[in-house]
Amino acid sequence: MGDEEGPAPGSYALDVRDGRFGEVMGRVGGRVQLxxxxxxxxWxxxxxxxxxxxxxxxxxxxVRLLNRDARRRVGLG
Known part of the structure; x- marks a missing residue:
């Protein structure tokens, strides 16, 4: 995935080991942090x-997270 530098911070990637996905935060020690x-x-x-x-x-x-946060702000959640 991506180039030799890996995916850019702020993009999204999938951890194929367990199916979790997350936002790319950066690289540390040759690993990508999500x-x-x-x-x-x-991780x-x-x-x-x-x-x-x-x-x-x-x-x-x-969208699910935005809706959750909006409900909390108006006291519905």
Whole structure:
């Protein structure tokens, strides 16, 4: 996936080892760091274990999180 430098920070990638996807935060020690879209702790992924994140899946998750946050702001959640 991506070029020799790997995916760009801010893009999304799939960890093919377990099917999780997240936002690319950067590289440390030759590994790519991903963070769940909902926030939380980053995890390291070897570059050879990265895959393309399905854009539809990323969009669904982002909309779900935006809706959750909006409901919390108006006191519905």
């Amino acid at each position: 963070r769940p879209l909902r926030g939380g702790r980053e 390291d992924v070897p570059p050879e274990c990265l895959g393309e994140a399905d854009p539809a899946r990323v969009l669904r998750e982002r």
